[in-house]
Amino acid sequence: MIRPILIAPSILSADFGRLAEEVKAIELAGADYVHVDVMDGHFVPNITIGPLVVEAVRRATKLPLDVHLMIEGADRLLEAFAAAGADLICVHAEACMHLHRTIQAIRALGKRPAVAINPATPLDSLRYVLPDVEMVLVMSVNPGFAGQAFIPAVLSKIRELRAEADRLGLELDIEVDGGVKADNVELPAAAGANVIVSGSGIFGSPDYRTTIARLRERAENAAPSA
Numbered sequence: 001m002i003r004p005i006l007i008a009p010s011i012l013s014a015d016f017g018r019l020a021e022e023v024k025a026i027e028l029a030g031a032d033y034v035h036v037d038v039m040d041g042h043f044v045p046n047i048t049i050g051p052l053v054v055e056a057v058r059r060a061t062k063l064p065l066d067v068h069l070m071i072e073g074a075d076r077l078l079e080a081f082a083a084a085g086a087d088l089i090c091v092h093a094e095a096c097m098h099l100h101r102t103i104q105a106i107r108a109l110g111k112r113p114a115v116a117i118n119p120a121t122p123l124d125s126l127r128y129v130l131p132d133v134e135m136v137l138v139m140s141v142n143p144g145f146a147g148q149a150f151i152p153a154v155l156s157k158i159r160e161l162r163a164e165a166d167r168l169g170l171e172l173d174i175e176v177d178g179g180v181k182a183d184n185v186e187l188p189a190a191a192g193a194n195v196i197v198s199g200s201g202i203f204g205s206p207d208y209r210t211t212i213a214r215l216r217e218r219a220e221n222a223a224p225s226a
Contacts, residue, residue, distance in 0.1 A: 003173055003194040005219045007212050008033035008066050010177070011057065012048065012146045013199035019053075020060040022203065029208035030216070033066040033088075035177070035197045038081075040071035043095050044144035051077070051084040058085025066195075068116060068177070070143050071095065075102055082109040090114035090137050090175075093125045103132050114175070118143060119151050123161055131170060135195065136161060140188065141178030146199045150179030155191045162192025162224070182214045186222035194223065 009031050014022040023034055036054055041047040054067060067086035071077065074091045081089055089106045093115050096102045106113040115126060116137035126136060138158050141148035158174060165172040176193040181201035189196070196219055198211075205211040 002223070003171070005189065005216055005223060006032035006173070006195045007215055008035040008175070008195055008197045009202040009208075009212070010035040010037055010146070010197050010199035011203075012037040013203040015203070019056065023057055023060040023063075026202065026208055026212070027061045027063050030212045031063060031208075033064050033195070034061060035199075036065055036067045036086075038067060038069050038071060039144065043072045043092065044070045046144045051080040054081060054084040054086060064088065066090070066114075066175075066197075068137065070116075075105060078102070078105055078109060082106075082111050086111060088112040088114050088135060090116050090135070092116045092118070094118060094121055099125075100129050100132065103129055107132075114173075116143075116177075117157075119154050123157060123164070126161075130164070130172070131168065133172070135173040135175055137175040137177055137195075137197075138188075138193065139178055140176050140180065143178075148179050150184055150187070152187070155187055158188055158191035158193050180215075182211060182218060185215050185219050189219035189222040190224065192224060194219075 009026045039046045039048040064087040066088045068090045089111045103113045112134045114135035118139050140154045174193045175195035176188040177197035180198050
């Protein structure tokens with residue numbers, strides 16, 4: 001089942017002193033989503049932002065906000081991130097004790113539920129919730145820091161996930177996050193990922209529009225055909 005290629009720049013690599021300008025710049029450059037990495041210093045070894053920054057990003061753009069919660073105890077903050085303006089709320093399978101309940105809570109808030117898995121986490125952890133989510137985020141680095149190198153071992157996981165979604169007839173987006181740039185985006189795209197997160201690959205480039213267009217073109221050319 002063919003899904004459109006969507007480009008989601010991660011603001012983790014943006015200039016936070018000019019965050020509103022950076023967000024507006026990627027919107028004008030053709031981004032499809034704004035990817036927002038939320039880290040708590042417990043589930044991952046870094047601390048980033050909370051609902052107040054998400055609210056500020058919401059004011060700066062009309063693009064959908066793809067909020068990736070790399071946090072423990074996500075359930076107690078779902079309402080806050082929903083109220084701040086998140087459109088997709090992605091939780092980690094590894095951090096949710098009652099994953100199905102959390103997914104249902106996200107949907108009850110009127111938001112699109114997604115689930116993320118780390119590079120070493122097997123797809124079996126998603127088997128019983130796959131029909132309940134709109135997107136699965138396959139981490140291609142160990143989460144916590146920007147600028148890491150892509151882990152090729154996740155490609156087989158992406159292929160397996162796409163095949164399972166197709167077998168079940170699910171219109172599932174598969175997102176990949178970590179070390180993805182214009183010179184390697186063909187790899188996850190060919191495996192079946194259609195939502196491409198890139199942080200330093202976009203914000204570290206001199207021309208956001210050209211870089212986003214290149215990511216999209218190379219991903220579309222590599223994507224599996226119908």
